[in-house]
Amino acid sequence: MNGLSANVVFEAGFFSSSPVHVALVAGGMVAVMSGVVGVFTVVRGQSFAGHAFSDMDTTGGSAAFLLGVGTLWGFLAVAVAAAGAMELLGVERRRGRDVATGVVLGAALGVAALLLFWDTTVSSTTGATTTILFGSLFTISGATVPATVAFSLAILAAASVSYRPLLFSSLSAEMARVRGVPVRLVGAGFLLMLALAVALSAITVGAILSTALLIGPAATALRLTRRPAAAMGAAAGIGLLGVWSGILVAYDSAQWPGHHGWPASFCVVAVIFVLYLVADLQGWTRAKRTATGQDRMARGG
Amino acid sequence: MGPAEASGNLVSLDGISVWLSGHEVLRDVSFSVRPGEFTGLIGSNGAGKTTILRVILGLQEPTAGRVLVKGKAGARHNRSVGYVPQKVLIDPDLPLRARDVVGLGLDGHRFGLSTSSGVRRRRIEEMLGAVDAAGFADSRMGNLSGGEQQRVLIAHALIGQPELLLLDEPLANLDIASGHEIVELMRRVATEHHVAVLLSAHDMNPLLPAMERVVYVAAGRAASGTVDEVVRSEVLSELYGHPVTVLRVEGRILVVAGSHDQTEILASAPHWLERT
Numbered sequence: 145m146n147g148l149s150a151n152v153v154f155e156a157g158f159f160s161s162s163p164v165h166v167a168l169v170a171g172g173m174v175a176v177m178s179g180v181v182g183v184f185t186v187v188r189g190q191s192f193a194g195h196a197f198s199d200m201d202t203t204g205g206s207a208a209f210l211l212g213v214g215t216l217w218g219f220l221a222v223a224v225a226a227a228g229a230m231e232l233l234g235v236e237r238r239r240g241r242d243v244a245t246g247v248v249l250g251a252a253l254g255v256a257a258l259l260l261f262w263d264t265t266v267s268s269t270t271g272a273t274t275t276i277l278f279g280s281l282f283t284i285s286g287a288t289v290p291a292t293v294a295f296s297l298a299i300l301a302a303a304s305v306s307y308r309p310l311l312f313s314s315l316s317a318e319m320a321r322v323r324g325v326p327v328r329l330v331g332a333g334f335l336l337m338l339a340l341a342v343a344l345s346a347i348t349v350g351a352i353l354s355t356a357l358l359i360g361p362a363a364t365a366l367r368l369t370r371r372p373a374a375a376m377g378a379a380a381g382i383g384l385l386g387v388w389s390g391i392l393v394a395y396d397s398a399q400w401p402g403h404h405g406w407p408a409s410f411c412v413v414a415v416i417f418v419l420y421l422v423a424d425l426q427g428w429t430r431a432k433r434t435a436t437g438q439d440r441m442a443r444g445g
Numbered sequence: 446m447g448p449a450e451a452s453g454n455l456v457s458l459d460g461i462s463v464w465l466s467g468h469e470v471l472r473d474v475s476f477s478v479r480p481g482e483f484t485g486l487i488g489s490n491g492a493g494k495t496t497i498l499r500v501i502l503g504l505q506e507p508t509a510g511r512v513l514v515k516g517k518a519g520a521r522h523n524r525s526v527g528y529v530p531q532k533v534l535i536d537p538d539l540p541l542r543a544r545d546v547v548g549l550g551l552d553g554h555r556f557g558l559s560t561s562s563g564v565r566r567r568r569i570e571e572m573l574g575a576v577d578a579a580g581f582a583d584s585r586m587g588n589l590s591g592g593e594q595q596r597v598l599i600a601h602a603l604i605g606q607p608e609l610l611l612l613d614e615p616l617a618n619l620d621i622a623s624g625h626e627i628v629e630l631m632r633r634v635a636t637e638h639h640v641a642v643l644l645s646a647h648d649m650n651p652l653l654p655a656m657e658r659v660v661y662v663a664a665g666r667a668a669s670g671t672v673d674e675v676v677r678s679e680v681l682s683e684l685y686g687h688p689v690t691v692l693r694v695e696g697r698i699l700v701v702a703g704s705h706d707q708t709e710i711l712a713s714a715p716h717w718l719e720r721t
């Protein structure tokens with residue numbers, strides 16, 4: 145034991161553990177990227193597509209496990225294939241988009257059920273299902289880190305380049321089209337960005353919880369600010385806070401008295417959810433205050 | 446120089462017909478809009494107003510006929526036309542302030558990182574002022590009232606310095622006072638910015654003080670001219686294909702279709718007769 149005060153927060157070895165380094169870097173990078181993509185996702189009303197991608201990633205993850213390649217590559221392959229299929233099936237209308245998502249999702253989940261079954265029976269490793277569904281922050285191989293960081297940076301770059309056309313077509317596709325925004329192309333590009341973002345976050349918190357990392361911080365940020373760039377910054381910050389404090393709690397909990405530790409993905413999502421509740425409560429009381437204070441004069445005017 | 450430009454028209458439609466899923470939505474529609482002119486595009490629901498605007502914008506290919514914008518075919522991506530669609534549903538969660546929406550009208554179509562220069566900020570500020578929206582420039586778009594949103598959208602369309610502004614039913618869902626404010630604003634903007642306005646509505650009465658010309662649409666056909674030329678029993682009977690009567694009551698215009706035992710108000714119902 146060294147340094148009494150630091151020990152209260154950081155258990156021994158936190159800063160020298162190499163799995164912790166990997167988790168902090170890869171998880172942090174993915175959190176920032178997910179926050180930014182998440183704001184666009186919420187604003188464009190594509191949370192369902194985001195959720196569908198996370199479910200479909202179980203298919204890719206389980207296939208990769210069977211084939212013996214890295215889970216990340218399984219996630220990424222499925223992301224590209226699913227985004228392509230949804231774009232091909234999907235119509236420009238919002239309703240058509242959800243239907244296309246549902247169809248592709250159903251097919252992918254059927255395959256996932258089969259593959260997960262094989263993963264556990266054929267290879268007789270129960271670890272596969274857990275890793276795919278709930279992530280592997282502490283067992284990410286060092287080799288996946290560069291790819292994770294590179295993909296995250298590429299997505300961030302793509303999001304910043306298409307920042308204005310993306311916002312514009314979220315305001316009104318028709319108005320954007322009239323001003324020369326290639327609305328269809330921008331939409332397809334975003335779908336691919338979203339698919340990749342979910343795949344990367346599935347690596348950290350698992351396929352099942354990746355939507356929480358995508359949508360949670362974004363939804364929280366949108367409660368806090370009304371400026372688009374600020375919302376993205378806040379979402380990135382909240383995601384980062386969630387992932388890093390989740391890693392810390394998970395690491396520390398292994399040393400806590402009792403029987404078992406708390407898994408990192410649970411801690412990450414728990415932190416994000418609590419932050420959302422706090423922001424929501426705050427926004428709710430604020431809305432109530434202004435509503436009673438100055439009852440909006442002349443509804444129509 | 447094209448023929449339309451030679452004749453001084455900003456937009457001209459010539460024998461436009463549009464078929465949509467087996468229905469003739471527009472039949473032989475011809476009219477033109479001159480620079481700086483305020484034109485009302487009047488017709489009841491389903492008459493074809495939105496389709497006409499979409500044809501001008503190049504969003505809808507006509508089955509027959511020709512549309513010229515500044516003497517060129519099709520206005521697609523034409524910077525000289527600004528557009529506010531009929532229903533812009535704004536999600537309350539959309540993190541855009543009124544000033545962000547106006548800014549998107551300036552450079553929202555550009556890729557790459559945005560540069561927030563002082564010149565850009567000043568132009569946005571100016572535009573917000575021009576539509577009396579400076580007071581809620583920093584409010585989230587989704588929290589504004591219908592009339593306030595309409596002003597912001599007009600500023601958004603206007604900041605690109607178009608020569609023609611197409612507004613699709615901007616008065617729908619507004620109360621009478623806000624409707625009058627928008628019409629008054631459009632009249633002022635048309636003069637000050639020298640922009641032609643083509644504004645669609647199902648009731649022409651709120652537009653009467655501002656409207657220089659009218660394009661009256663009924664069942665896909667259109668008649669155009671001044672209000673006195675077009676809104677007459679003979680002209681509209683011909684357009685509707687059955688007898689209608691134009692009544693003027695206390696400075697308001699009422700178009701009714703009637704036989705002895707049944708009377709139906711076709712368009713331009715005064716507010717006290719409108720169903721609410």
Ligand SMILES: Nc1ncnc2c1ncn2[C@@H]1O[C@H](COP(=O)(O)OP(=O)(O)O)[C@@H](O)[C@H]1O
Pocket residue numbers: 465466468470488489490491492493494495496497
């Ligand atoms: N995509 C479409 N397919 C088939 N019919 C359509 C389509 N769009 C519009 N219509 C029909 O065209 C007619 C004119 O529509 P519209 O131009 O929207 O009228 P308005 O704007 O005057 O209410 C309506 O009868 C409508 O049902």
Ligand SMILES: [Mg+2]
Pocket residue numbers: 494495496531613614
């Ligand atoms: Mg319409």
